[in-house]
Structure formats: structure tokens, C-alpha cells
Amino acid sequence: MSETVTGYIDHVIFRNEDNGYTVMVLKGTKKEEELTCVGSFPAITQGASIEATGVYIHHPVYGKQFQISSFTEKMPEDTYGIERYLGSGAIRGIGAALAARIVRKFGDDTLRIVEEEPERLAEVKGISEKKAREIAAQVSEKAEMRKVMIFLQKYGISLNLGAKIYQKYKESVYTILQENPYRLAEDISGVGFKIADEIAARVGIHADSDYRIRSGMLYTLLQASGEGHTYLPREQLFTRCARLLGVDESYMEKHLMDMVIDRKLVLKEKSGETIVYPAQYYYLELNTARMLNELNIVCPEDKELVRHRIELIEKETGTVLDEMQKRAITEAADRGLFILTGGPGTGKTTTINAIIRFFEGEGAEIRLAAPTGRAAKRMTETTGYEAQTIHRLLELNGMPEEERDGHSAKFERNAQNPLEADVIIIDEMSMVDIHLMHSLLLAVVAGTRLILVGDENQLPSVGPGNVLRDIIRSRCFPVVELTKIFRQASESDIVVNAHKINKGEQVQINNKSRDFFFLKRYDADIIIRVVIALIQEKLPRYVDAKPFEIQVLTPMRKGLLGVERLNQILQRYLNPPEDGKSERAVGDRLFRTGDKVMQIRNNYQMEWEIRGRYGVVIEKGVGVFNGDTGILREINEFAETAEVEFEDGRFAMYSFKQLEELELAYAITIHKSQGSEYPAVILPLLSGPQMLLNRNLLYTAVTRARKCVTVVGNEETFAEMIRNEKQQKRYSALDERIRELSETTGDNNTDGEE
Numbered sequence: 001m002s003e004t005v006t007g008y009i010d011h012v013i014f015r016n017e018d019n020g021y022t023v024m025v026l027k028g029t030k031k032e033e034e035l036t037c038v039g040s041f042p043a044i045t046q047g048a049s050i051e052a053t054g055v056y057i058h059h060p061v062y063g064k065q066f067q068i069s070s071f072t073e074k075m076p077e078d079t080y081g082i083e084r085y086l087g088s089g090a091i092r093g094i095g096a097a098l099a100a101r102i103v104r105k106f107g108d109d110t111l112r113i114v115e116e117e118p119e120r121l122a123e124v125k126g127i128s129e130k131k132a133r134e135i136a137a138q139v140s141e142k143a144e145m146r147k148v149m150i151f152l153q154k155y156g157i158s159l160n161l162g163a164k165i166y167q168k169y170k171e172s173v174y175t176i177l178q179e180n181p182y183r184l185a186e187d188i189s190g191v192g193f194k195i196a197d198e199i200a201a202r203v204g205i206h207a208d209s210d211y212r213i214r215s216g217m218l219y220t221l222l223q224a225s226g227e228g229h230t231y232l233p234r235e236q237l238f239t240r241c242a243r244l245l246g247v248d249e250s251y252m253e254k255h256l257m258d259m260v261i262d263r264k265l266v267l268k269e270k271s272g273e274t275i276v277y278p279a280q281y282y283y284l285e286l287n288t289a290r291m292l293n294e295l296n297i298v299c300p301e302d303k304e305l306v307r308h309r310i311e312l313i314e315k316e317t318g319t320v321l322d323e324m325q326k327r328a329i330t331e332a333a334d335r336g337l338f339i340l341t342g343g344p345g346t347g348k349t350t351t352i353n354a355i356i357r358f359f360e361g362e363g364a365e366i367r368l369a370a371p372t373g374r375a376a377k378r379m380t381e382t383t384g385y386e387a388q389t390i391h392r393l394l395e396l397n398g399m400p401e402e403e404r405d406g407h408s409a410k411f412e413r414n415a416q417n418p419l420e421a422d423v424i425i426i427d428e429m430s431m432v433d434i435h436l437m438h439s440l441l442l443a444v445v446a447g448t449r450l451i452l453v454g455d456e457n458q459l460p461s462v463g464p465g466n467v468l469r470d471i472i473r474s475r476c477f478p479v480v481e482l483t484k485i486f487r488q489a490s491e492s493d494i495v496v497n498a499h500k501i502n503k504g505e506q507v508q509i510n511n512k513s514r515d516f517f518f519l520k521r522y523d524a525d526i527i528i529r530v531v532i533a534l535i536q537e538k539l540p541r542y543v544d545a546k547p548f549e550i551q552v553l554t555p556m557r558k559g560l561l562g563v564e565r566l567n568q569i570l571q572r573y574l575n576p577p578e579d580g581k582s583e584r585a586v587g588d589r590l591f592r593t594g595d596k597v598m599q600i601r602n603n604y605q606m607e608w609e610i611r612g613r614y615g616v617v618i619e620k621g622v623g624v625f626n627g628d629t630g631i632l633r634e635i636n637e638f639a640e641t642a643e644v645e646f647e648d649g650r651f652a653m654y655s656f657k658q659l660e661e662l663e664l665a666y667a668i669t670i671h672k673s674q675g676s677e678y679p680a681v682i683l684p685l686l687s688g689p690q691m692l693l694n695r696n697l698l699y700t701a702v703t704r705a706r707k708c709v710t711v712v713g714n715e716e717t718f719a720e721m722i723r724n725e726k727q728q729k730r731y732s733a734l735d736e737r738i739r740e741l742s743e744t745t746g747d748n749n750t751d752g753e754e
């Protein structure tokens, strides 16, 4: 049963600044001398009087405690309270002694004096007039803030958010909330259209108000960017926005033009239809196009010399390079910007290695990078050359979100401080979204060669844009596409079948293969049983890997064979409860020590460290990214933290609140598997929404496996996926922006077809 207690905060025993989790001692409550309280609070002031609601709980070690669910701060009512409040350290320049002197002088009248006649504080010894004014200003700001918070609480705004809102607007918060609460959605991270709209409804703003429609349009576009689009066709924007707001589409047109004039939106034509960009994405695409154009210079090398050097490389490596591979090296040598593409087993890695050798021979400084930790690790292994994530290449700093403009992370490497390298090679380009591409290009100056490598048939990036495909489709830059499957690769059914799938050809299922198996099963629970047996018994031996290295991939999140259910069941079998393993529930998920987990959003501030022997920290940094996987090593109930060791050896500490950013990873969606490779992949396939059972997804899933693919399920579903060419349309127009610019600059670089 929930109870209310009042008292003042005597002292804080423990506080985690990340999540606000606090253990503190409350005094002056009616029933108790001292009451230990726990809970998560955005801000607390030692000495403050509070009225708290919560429940009494019994902690096995610490005994009786009061678990606070909410509290309000109250102005102190008696002289003790006032003295404690002033002397708590909450007001700069006043310590306990000075507080006592003030209260001795003014008694019960102290707070009134501070508020109404602050100059009189100077009557107290040790307070100058200036200091008196400062004290008054601080006290009144705190009182004002309290008033605002109480006001905001009426609209269901949490203390945490309330504090942010107050910091931003101060007293003008009342006017803003009453006139245009949608400003909050633009100005304050953590407030989205939905919250603003709720406030607006409570304040009584009309459904067809100008602000609401404009904010709704921006929100619709923002949501679209969450789905990967950089723009929406006008009609679609109107339909979606009308649905969101519950108003007629006819309201939109006028606002559209106003917002174009206000530079919030940009209109362009594409294939005869009007498309609408949020301004930010238009400029991201435009600037990306411009910077790509700037890099696209010709720096011809002596043809004979290049030919000679390629021969040398062939001799040294004992490989006879194919014509297209040689052409790739020549183009890479001759051009400031070069793109290499091709499916699995077509010799991309072999070509990258030859390109590296070529430039090494010139004494060039070469940097390699890929969009994810896993991809970078693989690049390091296949090239024997240190590769890093693009984020690390660009030297990500941990600047908090609020201080960053838009979505892009802040990097130490940028236009003012570009990368000092002669050649930069980026692998797995299909995963690079428009934000990251833009940041990368900012840090590359003309004269540095940029080589982009990837398979355009992979799923596009999780983030907005379709960068690699658009760059290739613009036909403005030199591209070499490798299509031949080499002998060794052609012995692998994974490679051969992947190419078949990509072309829409059916794959023979006869289990004569050594690396591509199909187990026909037609019941979800039987399929799961087979999957578990494969992970626990068969596959680890077959591919020489640990059970955790074997990855289950599925197209969907929901359903009998969706990620969520699979994870619950796989966790039970692969990491069952045991003495000594702690657990923590987060929403409807349960984490247990030893679980395989994955980070599901980019967190640019999350700190990590790499430890050497005896746990000595040898490297520190920030940033944990969508798709990073690891093992949950420890759950600390008292500190409310959980430690994860990522695959590349980084350790990161999550507060319990941040556990929302983690998911179990025994099974993951195919989308999340992009750019990763696993020794063995298991694909349970039974049925699901058409949209998710398509060729593109199957292709990505199959190409994730290094040694073995096992499909468990219905062969008809598998065949249907190969037939289903319909993939979700992605609205991006970087190709148009590139073409537009190269036309205006009269740059007639073609796509390398000489």
C-alpha cells in the first residue's frame, strides 16, 4: 500500500548520476527518527524538505527502507527547516554557519526577506550587497523552477523532462506551452510530437491549428527517416500526416509552402512527382554529393608502371588477377574516388589486398575502416592490415546528444581537422547511412584517395539513405563490378546459392551439400527443438565454433518464430537459471548473467574500456553501436548496473535504465545481422508477412555464413522468398543530387566504361 511521508533529506548514501538511482536518509518524518529511502530521482537537494509517496520494503541486507515512487519538494516551514535549506549547499556561497547567522537574524521571516527584500540580507555580517543579490537570485530561481515543475507535472511531464524544459525556456515556458507546445518537440530532445501533442490537447489547442499541422508534418518525415527514407513523395506525406493528425489532407498544402519558405522543408521533383525533404536531409544529400564530386578527380599514373606493379603483386601473391580485378587496381590508382562492388566470392577481398599492396609499394599511408566492429574485425583478418570502425577512424568524441546538431555524432576528424592519409578504404559500404557518409566525407580532403567497397544487393543501411546503391546508380563515378565467382568460392554452396537467390533462381534442396542444409519441418515448436539441437550438439563440432558463435537469424520480431519468442526459449536452454547467476527484468525481457546480448541503438556517449592482464585498463573510449553483440558478464543489484563484454573485448557498464538499449541476441533479425559474419547461420522459416519474406532478406541472411547455412522449416516458404522481389521501397535521392551537381559543374566523368 502506498504511503506518504514528509521530512528533509539529511544526507545521501549513494547516488548513481547516470540513472539518478539514490539511497538517502530522510529525517524529521513523523514516525521515524531516520528513514532510509531509495528510488530514482533526477535531482535532489540535500537539506530540502520533501513529501514523498511510496511503499515500505524490506531489503535482505539493509532492512527496512522506503521505496519512493514520487516526491515533491516543499518550502521549509520552520526556522530549522529554513536554516537547513539555506545551509545545505544548494545555494552557492552559503554554508551552514552563514545560514545559521541569517536565520538567527530574520527568524521565521527569512524566506520572505529573501524573496521580497533581498537587499536586507546584507545586514548579516559577512554578506555584501552583491552577495545578497546573488543569494536572492538563486533562491528565487529555485522557487520559480519548483513552480514550473509543479505546473508541468499537471501535464504529465516527468521531473527529469521538466528540468530540461525549464532550463531551456525559464519563465517563458507558460506562454510557450499555451501557444505552441509543439516547439518543445523541436527544441528539446526527449520530447517528441506525441508528448507535445498530448500537452497541446490538454492546453486546449485545436486539432487543425497551424502549429499542430506543421509539427505533424515534420514528425511524419522524421518517422519516415526512422524507416530509412530521406524524403517522402508529397502525396505520401499528406496521407500519412492526415492519418496521424486526424485532419483532412486539404489542410496540408498551404503549410507545406510556408514551411518551404521557413526553410524547414525542401521540395524537389523526381520522376515527375514532387518529393518533400526535411531540410536537414536535403542538405545531407546535397553536401554528400558535392563532396563526392570534389573527391572525384583524375590523378593518372603511368599506365606501364601500373601494369608492371600489378604483375609484381601477382607474382608475390601467387594469384593471377582477373581482368576486372586489374581494372579495379588501375582505377583505384588513377582516381580520387573509386567504388568496388560485387557479390560473395567474386574476389573483392583479394582485390582490396592487391590495392593495399599497390599503394604500400608507393609508400602511401593507408587507412582501412568498416561501419561495424564486426565488419572491421573481419577486414583486419582478411587483409592482415589494421582496420577500425568508421566511428573510430573519425575519432568519435562523447559529446552529449543535446550539444550535437541533429543526428550526427561529433567527430574529432572533420573539415577543420581532416584525416591525414593517402588512401582510405571502406568496406561493407552497404551499411553506411547518409549521416555517417556525410561525416566521413567531411574528414576526407581532395588528394586523399577514397575507395568504397560493398555489395549493393545487401540490405540497405539501418539508418536513412541508400548510399552505396545511389552512388553506383548515379553513374557519375568510376565503379568496377566483379561478377565472376572464383573456383574455390564456386565450390561453396553458400556462395553459389547466394548468387542464385540474388538472381531469383531456385536453389536445389537435396542435402548433398557440405555447407548448405535444409531440414524440412512444419511445426514451429519442432523447428525450435531442431534449432536448439543444432546449436548445442551438431554445429559447434561441424564448424569448429562455440555454441554462442552460431547465429540464429529470422526475418521478423513477432510470431512463433520471431526474435522475441525465439530468444525467450533459446535463453532457457542455452543459458538456464543457475545459482550464482543474477537476473534483471526490463519490461517484458529478462536478462541473466551469461546471456548473449546486442546493443540496439547507437549510443555515442557510452563509455567502454579494454582490459589487459589482471584487469588493468589499457584503452578507453566512448560509443557502443546498434548491432554490437557481447556477453552480459555481471548484474549488480545494489549499484543497479550491468556489465557487458563485447566481442571485440570492450567492456561497458549499463545502468539498469540503459538496459533498454540491450536485447537478447541468441536470435536476431536479419536486418541486424548486416555486415556481420558467423561461422554458422541457422534460419528458421515457416511463415510470416509477405513484406518480410523477400529475396533481399534471404540473400543477406545466407551471405552472413562463413562455413554453414542450415534452413529449418518449410521449403515452400523458402522458394517463395526467392520469388518475392518486393522489398520495402526506400526513398532516397542521393543519385539525383550527384547527377544534378555533375551536370552543373560540367563534369562528365562516366562510370568508368571507357
Ligand SMILES: Nc1ncnc2c1ncn2[C@@H]1O[C@H](COP(=O)(O)OP(=O)(O)OP(=O)(O)O)[C@@H](O)[C@H]1O
Pocket (backbone or CB within 6 Å): 319, 320, 321, 322, 325, 342, 343, 344, 345, 346, 347, 348, 349, 350, 351, 486, 487, 488, 489
Ligand atoms: N584472381 C583470382 N584467381 C583465383 N582465385 C581467386 C581470385 N580472386 C579471388 N579468388 C578466390 O576466390 C575466393 C573469393 O575471393 P574473395 O574472398 O576475395 O571474395 P570476396 O568478394 O571478398 O568474397 P566475400 O564477400 O564472400 O568475402 C577466395 O578463395 C579467393 O582466393
